[in-house]
Amino acid sequence: MDRQGILIIxxxxxxxGKGTIMKELTARCxxxxxxxxxxxxxxxxxxxEGREYFFRTREQFxxxxxxxxxxxxxxxxxxxxxxxxxxxxxxxxxxxDVILEIEIQGARKVKKQYPDAVLLFVMTKDIxxxxxxxxxxxxxxxxxxxxxxxxAVAEAEGIEEYDYLIVNDDLNACVEQxxxxxLSEHEKVIRNREKIARIRAELExxxxxx
Ligand code: 5GP
Numbered sequence: 001m002d003r004q005g006i007l008i009i010x011x012x013x014x015x016x017g018k019g020t021i022m023k024e025l026t027a028r029c030x031x032x033x034x035x036x037x038x039x040x041x042x043x044x045x046x047x048x049e050g051r052e053y054f055f056r057t058r059e060q061f062x063x064x065x066x067x068x069x070x071x072x073x074x075x076x077x078x079x080x081x082x083x084x085x086x087x088x089x090x091x092x093x094x095x096x097d098v099i100l101e102i103e104i105q106g107a108r109k110v111k112k113q114y115p116d117a118v119l120l121f122v123m124t125k126d127i128x129x130x131x132x133x134x135x136x137x138x139x140x141x142x143x144x145x146x147x148x149x150x151x152a153v154a155e156a157e158g159i160e161e162y163d164y165l166i167v168n169d170d171l172n173a174c175v176e177q178x179x180x181x182x183l184s185e186h187e188k189v190i191r192n193r194e195k196i197a198r199i200r201a202e203l204e205x206x207x208x209x210x
């Protein structure tokens with residue numbers, strides 16, 4: 001195959017807008033495949049089974065873990081979240097760039113298994129904006145928001161483990177930025193070994209024939 005898909009891991013503070021950026025990116029460009037995770041958290045108003053998440057009971061989720069169906073899973077604010085393996089691998093094989101929108105513990109586990117993955121960290125330009133967005137969303141109780149902010153403190157500790165920082169000020173600019181980062185990643189020499197080997201072989205053939 002000519003083009004191997006890239007695994008893209010996107011993390012960021014709750015409310016930073018990573019979901020919106022990734023939805024917009026996948027809507028604009030067919031090359032992207034957004035992975036749908038499984039979770040034990042309750043659906044928010046407007047969320048649909050199989051679109052935002054596969055909503056599962058704790059028992060069902062623990063069965064998925066036992067059966068090895070997940071690439072990784074983590075516990076976040078008292079709920080399980082995990083990435084189904086089969087779909088992700090199938091899409092990568094097809095050459096699509098697969099986006100995993102996951103928190104930092106999961107990101108670390110995926111990076112161990114897929115060392116070529118590209119890690120993006122999304123944040124707002126300041127904490128004031130983050131607080132406003134979390135409050136505007138209005139889907140979480142104040143104590144859940146407080147817990148998500150505590151998680152943000154822990155996630156901020158790990159930002160250096162990521163490859164790129166995305167500051168979400170203007171949605172359109174952010175989507176463009178992520179798209180161009182991924183396009184550049186495809187051009188890296190280490191991702192083009194086959195192409196390089198082919199050109200070398202053709203050159204050698206040519207010189208031999210002279
Ligand atoms: P939310 O409840 O806001 O949809 O998600 C809470 C956090 O869980 C977010 O940081 C989100 O990126 C993360 N998350 C969603 N799916 C997964 C997953 O499959 N694995 C891990 N480790 N984190 C996930």
